[in-house]
Amino acid sequence: MKSDILLETKQLKKYYGTVHAVDGVSLSIQKGQSLGLIGESGSGKSTFGKLVTKLEKPSGGEIRFLGRSVENIPERKFRPLRKEIQIVFQSSGDVFDPCYTVGDSIREGLHNYTDLSPAEIEDYLDETFERVGLNPALKNRAAKQLSGGQCQRANIARALILHPQLIVCDEPVSSLDYSIRKQMLNLLNKIQEQEGITYLFITHDLSNVPYVCKAVAIMYHGRIVEYLDHTDNLGENVMHPYSRLLFESVPVPDPRKRTINRELPERVQGENLQKGCPFRGECPIQEEICAETMPLLSEEATGHKVACHCLHKANM
Amino acid sequence: MDSMRQKREKKAESFGVQRFSWHVIFRKKRTIAGAVIILCFVFTALFAPVLAPHDPLLVDIVNKLQGPSPAYPFGTDQLGRCILSRLIWGSRYSLFYSSLVLVITVAVGVPVGMLSGYMGGKVDSLLMRIIDIFMALPSFIVALAIAGTLGASGRNLVLAMSLVYWADYARLSRTLTLQIKEQNYMMALKASGCSGVSIVFRHVLKNIAPSVVALATMDIGTIILSIAGFSFIGLGVQAPAPEWGIMLSDSKQFIQTCPRLMFFPGLTIVLIVLAFNLLGEGIQDENETE
Numbered sequence: 001m002k003s004d005i006l007l008e009t010k011q012l013k014k015y016y017g018t019v020h021a022v023d024g025v026s027l028s029i030q031k032g033q034s035l036g037l038i039g040e041s042g043s044g045k046s047t048f049g050k051l052v053t054k055l056e057k058p059s060g061g062e063i064r065f066l067g068r069s070v071e072n073i074p075e076r077k078f079r080p081l082r083k084e085i086q087i088v089f090q091s092s093g094d095v096f097d098p099c100y101t102v103g104d105s106i107r108e109g110l111h112n113y114t115d116l117s118p119a120e121i122e123d124y125l126d127e128t129f130e131r132v133g134l135n136p137a138l139k140n141r142a143a144k145q146l147s148g149g150q151c152q153r154a155n156i157a158r159a160l161i162l163h164p165q166l167i168v169c170d171e172p173v174s175s176l177d178y179s180i181r182k183q184m185l186n187l188l189n190k191i192q193e194q195e196g197i198t199y200l201f202i203t204h205d206l207s208n209v210p211y212v213c214k215a216v217a218i219m220y221h222g223r224i225v226e227y228l229d230h231t232d233n234l235g236e237n238v239m240h241p242y243s244r245l246l247f248e249s250v251p252v253p254d255p256r257k258r259t260i261n262r263e264l265p266e267r268v269q270g271e272n273l274q275k276g277c278p279f280r281g282e283c284p285i286q287e288e289i290c291a292e293t294m295p296l297l298s299e300e301a302t303g304h305k306v307a308c309h310c311l312h313k314a315n316m
Numbered sequence: 317m318d319s320m321r322q323k324r325e326k327k328a329e330s331f332g333v334q335r336f337s338w339h340v341i342f343r344k345k346r347t348i349a350g351a352v353i354i355l356c357f358v359f360t361a362l363f364a365p366v367l368a369p370h371d372p373l374l375v376d377i378v379n380k381l382q383g384p385s386p387a388y389p390f391g392t393d394q395l396g397r398c399i400l401s402r403l404i405w406g407s408r409y410s411l412f413y414s415s416l417v418l419v420i421t422v423a424v425g426v427p428v429g430m431l432s433g434y435m436g437g438k439v440d441s442l443l444m445r446i447i448d449i450f451m452a453l454p455s456f457i458v459a460l461a462i463a464g465t466l467g468a469s470g471r472n473l474v475l476a477m478s479l480v481y482w483a484d485y486a487r488l489s490r491t492l493t494l495q496i497k498e499q500n501y502m503m504a505l506k507a508s509g510c511s512g513v514s515i516v517f518r519h520v521l522k523n524i525a526p527s528v529v530a531l532a533t534m535d536i537g538t539i540i541l542s543i544a545g546f547s548f549i550g551l552g553v554q555a556p557a558p559e560w561g562i563m564l565s566d567s568k569q570f571i572q573t574c575p576r577l578m579f580f581p582g583l584t585i586v587l588i589v590l591a592f593n594l595l596g597e598g599i600q601d602e603n604e605t606e
Contacts, residue, residue, distance in 0.1 A: 082507065087504075095500045099523055108505070158504070162508070
């Protein structure tokens with residue numbers, strides 16, 4: 001159903017000078033189908049998150065949010081839509097203005113979008129704090145007086161309090177230690193189920209994804225190399241050689257089960273990236289065509305798109 | 317037990333959100349000394365009519381150039397006016413004019429600087445060129461030009477100094493705004509739907525305020541000195557007003573015969589400038605250690 005599409009990008013691009021951070025990404029997120037966007041550092045996944053929330057200006061392409069084309073509308077006109085698309089940032093401590101308490105910062109969103117009375121705002125704030133598992137008394141503290149986990153919960157509370165339809169989670173758990181990560185992921189999951197909020201879940205940690213997401217896109221050098229509309233048995237289902245490498249790179253405690261034995265060769269760099277497959281430098285199965293033509297996403301199975309010239313080799 | 321609790325409460329206070337808390341600033345004795353001296357001067361200026369033993373303008377030629385006595389604690393000047401009373405009334409000129417210059421420069425400079433830094437691009441380039449022009453103007457030449465065209469008076473001196481000094485605040489605010497704009501919370505504010513106006517005036521302003529206050533406190537000493545200096549050479553407040561610079565200027569012919577006439581106004585100016593510098597440095601130190 002077309003009306004269920006929350007967010008859709010077409011050939012979205014962001015160039016910083018000669019660096020192509022996001023280079024023609026076309027994705028769509030349906031209501032209730034949280035999408036995991038996986039990629040290594042510098043793959044452009046965070047930039048993509050900032051582009052769709054209009055915190056960065058795209059260099060080209062289209063963004064449709066709730067059926068409206070938003071890539072070129074001025075901030076003044078986009079502001080009413082911001083209520084529906086919120087973002088949870090990676091670094092939690094410095095996303096709160098140090099001059100105000102955490103509560104003040106979160107209240108500000110409510111002031112901007114609702115005309116509740118101060119008492120109602122206070123009630124609602126307390127309720128939201130409780131929903132994310134925070135003691136409401138913490139609202140009177142500065143961000144630097146909270147622990148990392150508390151900060152990230154407050155961060156989620158700030159996004160949640162406006163009841164958005166889509167929350168972009170930009171590495172929401174990577175700054176936390178493992179025991180808290182699990183709690184946060186459970187919390188995100190609970191919110192998703194109870195409130196019907198959809199996520200764009202940006203991460204480099206593959207283990208998080210099946211937990212929260214129903215679809216997965218894998219990004220390499222500003223491009224989507226693989227898209228799957230389910231997350232069952234991800235490690236076995238992915239086909240692109242880069243995705244395979246990603247899954248093999250997950251550290252395994254048992255040394256006998258470790259699978260990467262080969263040296264990783266030099267990556268393709270500089271201007272060569274613009275021509276041919278950007279992954280060809282490291283690719284174990286490349287052919288001549290890979291250096292010449294950029295592979296495009298093509299549907300290999302239902303709901304499974306891969307951008308690779310040499311898939312016939314990969315599946316051997 | 318009780319003192320433990322007090323200590324803990326005190327610690328909790330110092331941990332608060334306000335990065336600009338008074339009791340942190342006044343940790344050093346020098347800073348307190350500066351603030352106390354300033355408060356004394358403010359008090360003197362406010363209650364000048366009560367505190368001054370004589371009319372500062374009352375000429376009493378018979379009593380001219382008298383030494384200190386119970387009736388005239390600092391003696392009298394060449395026209396027999398009470399020096400102490402003139403100094404007390406003079407604090408009004410120095411404090412009033414310097415605060416006026418400061419209020420105007422901050423009120424103009426800070427918003428212009430924040431706008432320039434926040435908007436960036438062409439607006440920034442344009443505003444920066446304007447700021448550069450004003451920064452290139454020497455205050456002395458501007459004061460001379462304004463005194464020449466509009467006449468020499470305290471009001472025109474304030475105009476001349478404001479015209480030159482606002483650019484400093486604009487430049488500082490712009491630099492600080494540029495730094496704050498790079499902070500992550502700016503993006504978060506935008507994401508939670510804050511308008512540019514609210515971001516600039518609620519968040520940027522509050523974050524740059526400590527630095528602006530530190531600069532202003534440091535500057536006020538310079539401004540007081542300049543006002544006295546310009547009045548000394550006749551470009552500012554005009555005689556017979558009991559202004560410190562004028563008192564110095566009037567007494568320069570008696571420097572050999574009656575150095576007391578120069579000593580007291582000079583000492584007063586040194587004292588107040590020193591006090592403002594002590595306070596300003598104290599605030600700046602605390603900002604840096606943060």
